[in-house]
Amino acid sequence: MPALTAPSSRAAARRRAAAPVLTAPAALTALAVLAALLTGCAPGRHPGSARPVGDAAARQLLERRAAAVLHHDKAAFLAGIDPRAQRFRARQTAVFADLAAVPLAAWSYTLVREDAFRLPPAADGTRRTAVEVRLGYRLRGYDTEPVVSTAYLTLSQRAGRWYVAGDDDGAPSGHRTAVQLWDQGPVRVVRGAHSLVLGLGDPAALRGYAADADKAVPRVTHAWGSGWPGKVVVEAPATLDQLAELLGASADGYRDIAAVTTGEQGANAQAPADRVIVNPEAFAGLSAFGRQVVLTHETTHVATRLATTAHTPLWLSEGIADWVAYRDSGRTAPEVAPELAADVRAGRVPAALPSGADFRSTAADLPQAYEGGWLACRLIADQWSPGTLTAFYRAVAEGGTLDTRLDAALGLDRAAFTARWRTYVRQELT
Structure with a gap:
């Protein structure tokens, strides 16, 4: 399947499909004793139970x-x-x-x-x-x-x-x-120059993940800067069903997603590194270029997480990940954004920047949401500078309204930025 051409393959090359709610990098089972973070339920007591352990x-x-x-x-x-x-x-x-x-x-x-x-x-x-x-x-x-x-x-x-x-x-x-991964079978470990792969299944596939991740890390550092550890952990189950088990989700929801990045959003300088979890079935259907895009995109999420908070809109967090992944690809805008390009040619230019709901896995125009976010970030990098884009991203995480941050960084409010983005989308995709 050619990467990044059909809607299904484009979705496969995207980050975490509808932002799965994960509170820690992959939960461990009883041996690991790491389960999904429990809520504050107050379960009842069994009548006649013995005294508790001290x-x-x-x-x-x-x-x-x-x-x-x-x-x-x-x-x-x-x-x-x-x-x-x-x-x-x-x-x-x-x-x-x-x-x-x-x-x-x-x-x-x-x-x-x-x-x-x-x-x-x-x-x-x-x-x-x-x-x-x-x-x-x-x-x-x-x-x-x-x-x-x-x-x-x-x-x-x-x-x-x-x-x-x-x-x-x-x-x-x-x-x-x-x-967790080790509940599903013996974990093999492959060490790359900038990566650690923990995986099941074919050792050659694990070495391939490490090679792609090792290429991704320098690209991310070049675009984002050195304010992150500069390395990434990749977890690789052997099947889609195992991926779904790790995420505590339905396999159908991740069938066309090549990889996800776990971890909490939050500007916590002490936060542990995220994990990139690969869907081996979708990943194997991508071209070499598509595989590199996926791991560069996901590695960007690892690098930017400490500067990503609830204030960060998804169009910005997903857009910058795609901007890094495609930055030096040599691909044209219509090649990178084929679904949105088709809409524009049909006279359907989006009226607003993608919303959080547009990034849900069930959203009809999910590929267009990613493409629109990518073009918004590309616009800032092209018409201002790459440094302006990364500084804007970090500033948004600190709070305040998006209008305030846009005005400080670009001299535009949200309405003016949206109008310029719509013009840019039309110009780049027609």
């Missing part, structure tokens, strides 16, 4: 578990799992092995609440309870601060000792333990 006992259990994961101590890790929870123990044994190659720099648990949710005794009368736990982990050489999330673990007490007995029966209704 803080000290739970903390000691979690400290031993964290040390075992970090130091690859299988015996110590298994010693903390309920010996009678055979299915859970077997699953944890496999996941422990699948995690072995991941270059962990840190792994720690924080007990948020003991007795977070009381459970009925097991069939043999064993006391059980659930604890709310927060995991922090860092990848060596890539994360400056821990990636953090929250989960509920089931603990059981036997002969006065507490064990981890499960991860799927202590969460409040409506929540579930999310899936």
Whole structure:
């Protein structure tokens, strides 16, 4: 399938289709104990439940578990799992092995609440309870601060000792333990000059992701500047279904999306690096040029996240990512924006800059939204300067109205900028 020509392939080359709501880079399961960030539900208590585990006992259990994961101590890790929870123990044994190659720099648990949710005794009368736990982990050489999330673990007490007995029966209704890459199989690691690829499946494909990411990083730094780590982590499941599991979403919603970037928006200087997660099926259908565009676009999101806040409109965040990706491509505007070009030739010039709703995966004109955002950013870079564009992006994140920021950067209010953008779209696409 030629990249960036048909609507489906163009959507595949775009960032995160409708901005999936992810609060941390890919949630870990019970071994990883990283689940989707739970809301403040107050689950009920089971009548007749035994007394909860004490803080000290739970903390000691979690400290031993964290040390075992970090130091690859299988015996110590298994010693903390309920010996009678055979299915859970077997699953944890496999996941422990699948995690072995991941270059962990840190792994720690924080007990948020003991007795977070009381459970009925097991069939043999064993006391059980659930604890709310927060995991922090860092990848060596890539994360400056821990990636953090929250989960509920089931603990059981036997002969006065507490064990981890499960991860799927202590969460409040409506929540579930999310899936991480090492829950899906053995993780292979490929190290590039500017990238770290954690993946499943074909090693040659993983090396290809690393090569594309290594080309993307210098391009992003050239356009955005050096105010970011200058490296990227790519996660590569082997199938579309595995991608959907990682994102806790329907596979249909990501079928035509080649890659997504996880992470919270927010100007937090201590935020960990994002992860770029590849959809291997859509990615494989792209040309070499399309694959490079995808990873350069996603890497731009990694670089700009610390300067991206709720004040940043999607046309700007997506537009600048495409501007970086296509900046030195040599492609004409109609080649890069074929859907919007077709609309313009038919007399349908957009009346307004793309809205947030225009970037939803179900939006009828999703490709046109990306193309319109790209042209808005290209307009600023062309008629002012690339430095004006990046400075404007950073200024918008600091707050204030968009009119104020446009006036300060360009000497135009939103209405005047929109009018100039409409003229530019018409001129460039006809």
